[in-house]
Amino acid sequence: MDLATFVQLFVNGLGKGAVYALLALGFVIIFKATEVVNFAHGSLVLVGGYVVYALKDTLGWPAAALVGIVSAALAGLILERGLLANARSADHNSLALLTIGVDVIITEEIVRRVGADIPFIGDPYDSQPIQLAGVTIFRTQAIALVVGAVLITAFFLAFRFSNWGVAMRAQAENKEAAALMGIRSSRVTATAWLVAGALAGVAVLFMATQDFSGAGLGRGTHAIALIAFPAAILGGLDSTAGAIVGGLIVGVTEALSSANVDFLPFLGPEFSKSAVFLVMLVVLVIRPSGLFGTKELSRV
Amino acid sequence: MSEVVSEKAGSPPAAPPAQPRAAGARPRRNRIKIAATAVLVLFLVLLPILVGSEVAYLKVAQYILIGAVGGIGLTLLVGQAGQLSLAHPFFLLVGAVSYAVLAGDPEESDDLVGLGLPPLLALVGAIVICGLIGLAFAPVAGRLRGIYLGVASLSLVFLGLWLGQSLEAFTGGTSSGRTPPTFELFGFPFSNAEPSPTLFGVAIEKQQRLWYLFLVLAAISYLLARGAVDSRIGRSWRAVRDNEAAATAMGVNVTRVKAGAFVISSAFAGLAGVMTALWLDLVKPDENEFTGSYSLTVSIAFLAIVIIGGLGSVPGAVVGAAVVFGLQQFFLLGANEFGWFADAEFGGLNAVVLSAFVYGAAVVLVVLFEPGGAAAVGRRLVARLSPSDIPSAPRGGRSTPGSEPERNDDDPTA
Numbered sequence: 001m002d003l004a005t006f007v008q009l010f011v012n013g014l015g016k017g018a019v020y021a022l023l024a025l026g027f028v029i030i031f032k033a034t035e036v037v038n039f040a041h042g043s044l045v046l047v048g049g050y051v052v053y054a055l056k057d058t059l060g061w062p063a064a065a066l067v068g069i070v071s072a073a074l075a076g077l078i079l080e081r082g083l084l085a086n087a088r089s090a091d092h093n094s095l096a097l098l099t100i101g102v103d104v105i106i107t108e109e110i111v112r113r114v115g116a117d118i119p120f121i122g123d124p125y126d127s128q129p130i131q132l133a134g135v136t137i138f139r140t141q142a143i144a145l146v147v148g149a150v151l152i153t154a155f156f157l158a159f160r161f162s163n164w165g166v167a168m169r170a171q172a173e174n175k176e177a178a179a180l181m182g183i184r185s186s187r188v189t190a191t192a193w194l195v196a197g198a199l200a201g202v203a204v205l206f207m208a209t210q211d212f213s214g215a216g217l218g219r220g221t222h223a224i225a226l227i228a229f230p231a232a233i234l235g236g237l238d239s240t241a242g243a244i245v246g247g248l249i250v251g252v253t254e255a256l257s258s259a260n261v262d263f264l265p266f267l268g269p270e271f272s273k274s275a276v277f278l279v280m281l282v283v284l285v286i287r288p289s290g291l292f293g294t295k296e297l298s299r300v
Numbered sequence: 301m302s303e304v305v306s307e308k309a310g311s312p313p314a315a316p317p318a319q320p321r322a323a324g325a326r327p328r329r330n331r332i333k334i335a336a337t338a339v340l341v342l343f344l345v346l347l348p349i350l351v352g353s354e355v356a357y358l359k360v361a362q363y364i365l366i367g368a369v370g371g372i373g374l375t376l377l378v379g380q381a382g383q384l385s386l387a388h389p390f391f392l393l394v395g396a397v398s399y400a401v402l403a404g405d406p407e408e409s410d411d412l413v414g415l416g417l418p419p420l421l422a423l424v425g426a427i428v429i430c431g432l433i434g435l436a437f438a439p440v441a442g443r444l445r446g447i448y449l450g451v452a453s454l455s456l457v458f459l460g461l462w463l464g465q466s467l468e469a470f471t472g473g474t475s476s477g478r479t480p481p482t483f484e485l486f487g488f489p490f491s492n493a494e495p496s497p498t499l500f501g502v503a504i505e506k507q508q509r510l511w512y513l514f515l516v517l518a519a520i521s522y523l524l525a526r527g528a529v530d531s532r533i534g535r536s537w538r539a540v541r542d543n544e545a546a547a548t549a550m551g552v553n554v555t556r557v558k559a560g561a562f563v564i565s566s567a568f569a570g571l572a573g574v575m576t577a578l579w580l581d582l583v584k585p586d587e588n589e590f591t592g593s594y595s596l597t598v599s600i601a602f603l604a605i606v607i608i609g610g611l612g613s614v615p616g617a618v619v620g621a622a623v624v625f626g627l628q629q630f631f632l633l634g635a636n637e638f639g640w641f642a643d644a645e646f647g648g649l650n651a652v653v654l655s656a657f658v659y660g661a662a663v664v665l666v667v668l669f670e671p672g673g674a675a676a677v678g679r680r681l682v683a684r685l686s687p688s689d690i691p692s693a694p695r696g697g698r699s700t701p702g703s704e705p706e707r708n709d710d711d712p713t714a
Contacts, residue, residue, distance in 0.1 A: 037447045083664065083668070086668065087667060087668050090667055090668070090671055093446070094667045094671055095667065096447070097603070097607050097663065097667055098663065098664055098667035098668065100600060100603060100604070100607075100660075100663060101604070101607075101659075101660045101661065101662070101663030101664035101667070102660070102664060103600075103660075104600060104604070104656050104657075104659065104660030104663070105656070105657055105660035105661060105664075108652075108653045108656040108657060108660070109653075109657075111653075112650075112653050219590045219591060220588075220590070222590065223588070223589055223590040223596065226454070226596065229451045229454065230451060230454075230455075233447075233448055233451045233452075237447065237448070271462055271466075273458050273461070273462070273589065274455070274458045274459050274461070274462040276458075277454065277455030277458045277459070278455065278459075280451070280452065280455060281440060281452055281455050284440065284443070284444055284448060284452050285439070285440055285443060288443045288444050288445070288448065289448070290448070
């Protein structure tokens with residue numbers, strides 16, 4: 001593999017990684033606020049994507065994208081307020097299982113609505129590669145990288161300095177103590193879902209494109225969203241920085257291993273997806289709580 | 301000593317005065333139980349006669365048994381041993397392919413590997429292979445917990461997808477797959493071979509024979525699982541699930557118990573895989589990770605079976621299989637036979653989507669309103685039917701002293 005190819009793969013991989021990072025960050029925000037693992041993240045992605053698909057011909061792409069992001073955020077909020085908040089007696093593991101049920105329903109419904117179309121929704125940038133010093137970079141991935149960097153920076157600034165961020169971190173640290181200090185647990189939880197949904201809504205704008213995977217909005221997108229699971233797990237489920245690192249590792253691993261298939265054809269076409277999971281397995285065997293995750297200690 | 305844990309696991313401590321009453325009331329309750337079981341067994345045995353020539357219904361029932369065998373394996377792992385696994389479809393695939401390879405006719409094709417073993421041996425071999433692969437994954441499974449293990453196990457599904465497509469000599473490849481050899485038991489083929497015996501005027505042909513085969517396999521699985529749950533091994537699973545440190549202190553070898561649970565669960569899934577191959581009459585690896593017989597959708601479906609049935613409950617897994625696998629096939633049957641969903645008013649709603657709606661909603665409702673799943677509903681019904689021996693029933697107690705050991709409880713997955 002010559003240098004130009006490597007750079008090309010690496011940059012495109014980073015672009016994908018930025019999208020995975022947005023999704024993984026969503027998982028982590030929800031997990032930190034509520035200790036619930038949101039299996040329905042893939043369906044939040046689909047909700048955002050579906051709204052964009054339905055509206056982009058009437059409203060134009062930019063407005064549709066905005067409405068899509070807001071819809072995904074609201075879907076997250078409704079899921080939390082409508083279902084999870086009403087199941088206080090259930091522990092967080094049961095709630096994770098509940099999100100599986102929600103995911104099945106939303107995914108099937110949207111896949112049914114989209115039908116055989118499997119549309120692509122990245123109109124302004126899809127399939128317009130950038131040539132740069134002999135290196136071909138997908139425009140989708142390049143924009144994803146920039147948008148991802150901006151959003152992630154904004155998130156970390158807010159997480160560090162804003163009242164909301166302080167409240168989030170306080171609740172993640174100790175829910176009871178935070179409540180005693182006057183932090184409204186329900187509001188923190190609700191905003192966590194809102195933010196995670198919005199990030200998923202942004203991510204789908206890049207996922208359901210030709211450039212990203214060739215998989216249009218549908219089960220394919222939903223499956224890509226699942227790759228954010230290894231990203232979040234790799235970094236450690238309760239670490240926001242870990243989500244970013246995990247996302248980038250997953251993106252680059254996927255890009256490099258898919259190129260390797262051309263050199264080592266016996267590995268077969270599906271190897272790149274397996275490669276991501278193999279990397280994750282290796283990391284988990286060495287560090288069972290991910291790279292940056294808090295080790296689980298048990299008092300005896 | 302591990303009994304202490306199983307009691308702690310859920311049932312209110314047995315109050316001393318309740319003991320004699322429970323002992324006195326048991327025979328009556330057992331009579332109800334035995335009668336119900338007898339009716340159920342009779343129904344299942346006579347099912348081919350009841351459906352007569354409508355073999356399609358029999359196929360639905362067969363599929364439920366596949367879901368039951370796999371679901372029992374998963375409920376032991378997730379509910380009893382507290383290890384979340386999404387790898388079930390991978391073991392189904394391994395089981396199906398192993399059976400086809402072990403029993404396959406070596407002369408059949410130059411491209412396919414076949415060892416030509418007797419089918420019964422191949423069936424056992426497939427189960428053993430799945431158990432061994434489960435054992436190979438045990439070092440990973442032993443180190444991880446909860447969701448970390450769940451996602452780690454997801455990697456096996458992707459591994460299966462990749463290997464299934466790469467190793468065409470074993471799997472037959474995604475385009476055509478390979479036909480699994482007909483199952484035979486001591487020379488009796490499970491096919492349409494003559495002479496076909498008749499039972500009450502219904503010819504016992506391939507589908508009827510497969511039904512009885514599946515019924516026996518499912519019954520063996522059920523009894524083995526119940527046995528495991530009620531014995532020392534089940535107590536050690538629950539001890540590890542509830543508190544690893546406490547389990548260690550009581551002399552449970554946590555690593556070995558966790559590995560054992562994974563092996564046993566994989567073996568069940570392997571058997572379900574062989575049954576799937578026989579049911580479909582085809583072994584074919586999936587084309588992608590989200591649709592197909594061994595895909596992520598199936599991972600979720602199996603998890604739904606376990607949740608709906610009540611985590612850790614063996615009979616619950618059978619009920620869950622009827623809801624998740626049964627409804628899907630039932631709707632498909634309706635679509636094929638009676639043209640359901642064909643009208644435009646359904647707007648592309650089809651059997652698979654509708655059944656997904658039903659089981660998705662069932663999962664949500666179960667978590668919200670009855671975390672114990674079908675098993676808890678069942679226990680309550682039994683309590684309602686025989687109120688005298690259950691003093692705690694009106695207070696919403698889940699279990700009575702002297703009843704079957706506690707299975708599912710509050711902290712299922714982690």
